[in-house]
Amino acid sequence: MDDMNCRxxxxxxxxxxxxxxxxxxxxxxxxxxxxxxxxCRERLAAxxxxxxxxxxxxxxxPAPSDMSRQVLARAEAEERTAQAQRAERRASxxxxxxxxxxxxxxxxxxFAASSSRDGLAEDFVARHxxxxxxxxxxxxxxxxxxxxxxxxxxxxxxxxxxxxxDRAGYRLLGGRLDFxxxxxxxALVYGHQGHPINVFVMPATxxxxxxxxxxxxxxxxxxxxxxxxxxWAVADLDTKDLQALRQLIx
Amino acid sequence: xxxxxxxxxLIVPHLDAAYxxxxxxxxxxxxAQEVVQESCLRALKALPRFRxxxxxxxxxxxxxxxxxxxxxxxAGPRLVDIDDETGLDDDDQARLSHKETPETxxxxxxxxxxxxxxxxxxxxTYREVIVLKDLEDMSYKEIAQVIGTPLGTVMSRxxxxxEMLRTRLLASEWTT
Numbered sequence: 001m002d003d004m005n006c007r008x009x010x011x012x013x014x015x016x017x018x019x020x021x022x023x024x025x026x027x028x029x030x031x032x033x034x035x036x037x038x039x040c041r042e043r044l045a046a047x048x049x050x051x052x053x054x055x056x057x058x059x060x061x062p063a064p065s066d067m068s069r070q071v072l073a074r075a076e077a078e079e080r081t082a083q084a085q086r087a088e089r090r091a092s093x094x095x096x097x098x099x100x101x102x103x104x105x106x107x108x109x110x111f112a113a114s115s116s117r118d119g120l121a122e123d124f125v126a127r128h129x130x131x132x133x134x135x136x137x138x139x140x141x142x143x144x145x146x147x148x149x150x151x152x153x154x155x156x157x158x159x160x161x162x163x164x165x166d167r168a169g170y171r172l173l174g175g176r177l178d179f180x181x182x183x184x185x186x187a188l189v190y191g192h193q194g195h196p197i198n199v200f201v202m203p204a205t206x207x208x209x210x211x212x213x214x215x216x217x218x219x220x221x222x223x224x225x226x227x228x229x230x231x232w233a234v235a236d237l238d239t240k241d242l243q244a245l246r247q248l249i250x
Numbered sequence: 251x252x253x254x255x256x257x258x259x260l261i262v263p264h265l266d267a268a269y270x271x272x273x274x275x276x277x278x279x280x281x282a283q284e285v286v287q288e289s290c291l292r293a294l295k296a297l298p299r300f301r302x303x304x305x306x307x308x309x310x311x312x313x314x315x316x317x318x319x320x321x322x323x324x325a326g327p328r329l330v331d332i333d334d335e336t337g338l339d340d341d342d343q344a345r346l347s348h349k350e351t352p353e354t355x356x357x358x359x360x361x362x363x364x365x366x367x368x369x370x371x372x373x374x375t376y377r378e379v380i381v382l383k384d385l386e387d388m389s390y391k392e393i394a395q396v397i398g399t400p401l402g403t404v405m406s407r408x409x410x411x412x413e414m415l416r417t418r419l420l421a422s423e424w425t426t
C-alpha cells in the first residue's frame with residue numbers, strides 16, 4: 001500500500017480499535033505513523049472514547065418478547081391460506097377435468113349415435129342400389145296411392161301415408177317391403193326424370209334428426225323427420241331434387 | 251414439524267439482532283416489527299435452501315433488504331444516499347478541534363440521548379455499519395456479508411461514519 005498518511009491512518013485505525021487482524025507490515029507502519037503524528041494519536045484516543053460511549057450508552061433494541069410466536073402464527077396462517085388456495089386450485093382442476101370427461105363422453109356418444117345413423121344411411125343406400133340391380137324396384141307396381149296404402153296396411157303394424165305427385169314431376173311407381181335393422185319397413189318408389197327414388201318410411205325414434213343430408217357413392221340421401229315418421233329418400237339425383245320431393249311430402 | 255424446529259434453532263436466537271438492526275434502520279417500532287416479521291417469514295420459506303453456517307448474518311441480510319425496501323417506499327431513494335458529507339467545512343473543523351478538549355469529548359460520548367439522536371441522523375449506510383459493529387459486535391467479514399460489499403468498504407464506511415458521528419457530536423449545542 002501507499003505510505004501511511006493521516007488519511008490512510010484513519011482507515012486502518014478502525015481495524016486497529018476493532019481488534020481485526022491486521023497485516024503485520026501494515027500494523028508496523030501504523031505504529032510508526034502514530035509515533036510521529038500527535039494528531040492521529042489524539043484521533044485514536046477520541047475514536048476509542050467514541051467506541052466505548054457507543055457500546056455502553058447506545059440503546060440496544062431487543063425484539064418484543066412474543067416476536068417468535070407472532071412469526072410462527074403468521075407463518076401458520078399463511079400456510080393455511082396457501083393450503084386453502086392449493087385445495088381450491090385442485091378442486092377447480094378436478095371440476096375442469098370432470099367437465100372435460102363429461103364433454104368427451106357426450107361427444108363420443110354423439111358421434112357413436114350419428115355414426116350408427118350414418119351406418120343406417122349406408123344401409124339405405126345399399127338397399128336403394130340393391131333395388132336397382134335386382135330389378136326388384138317394387139312389390140306392388142301402382143300409381144294409386146290408396147291401393148298402395150291398403151297394401152302396406154295389410155303387411156305392416158303401422159302403415160305410412162302414401163301420396164302421388166305426378167303433376168309435380170314425381171310419379172308414384174309403387175311400393176315395396178324392405179328389411180333394415182331387423183325391421184320390415186315400407187319403401188315408396190317415385191320416378192323423377194327417369195330416375196327411381198326410394199323413399200323409406202318408418203316410425204320415428206328419438207335419434208332421428210329433423211333434417212340431414214348424406215352423399216354415399218354417387219347416391220344422395222336426405223333424411224328428415226315428420227311427425228311420427230322418419231323418411232329416408234335415396235336417389236342418383238341432385239340433392240335439390242330430393243328436397244323438392246320432401247317439400248311435396250310435407 | 252421440522253420447519254418449526256429449524257426456525258427455533260436458526261432464526262429465533264437472532265430475533266433481537268434482527269429487531270435491533272430493523273429498529274435502527276427504520277427508526278420506528280411498529281415498522282421494525284413489521285419488517286422483522288416479514289423478514290422471518292421470508293427466512294422461513296428460504297430455510298430449506300439455507301446451507302451456510304452464519305444464520306445471524308443470513309437473517310440480518312434479509313432484514314437489511316426489507317428495511318431498505320421500506321425506506322425507499324416511504325421516503326424515496328434520497329434517504330439512503332451514500333455520499334452524504336459531514337456538512338462541515340474547514341472553518342467548522344477548526345472551530346470543532348478547538349472545542350475538542352478531552353473533558354468535553356468524554357462528556358459528549360457519555361450522553362445517551364445525544365448519541366442516539368446523532369446516530370439516528372446519520373445516513374443509513376453509515377448508521378448500519380456502526381450498529382452492526384458496535385452494538386452487534388460482528389466481525390468485518392460478517393458485516394461485509396450483511397451489507398453485500400467488500401471488506402475494505404466496511405472499513406472505509408466505519409471510518410467515515412465514526413468521523414461524521416464525532417464531528418456532529420462536537421457541533422451539537424451542548425447544554426448541561
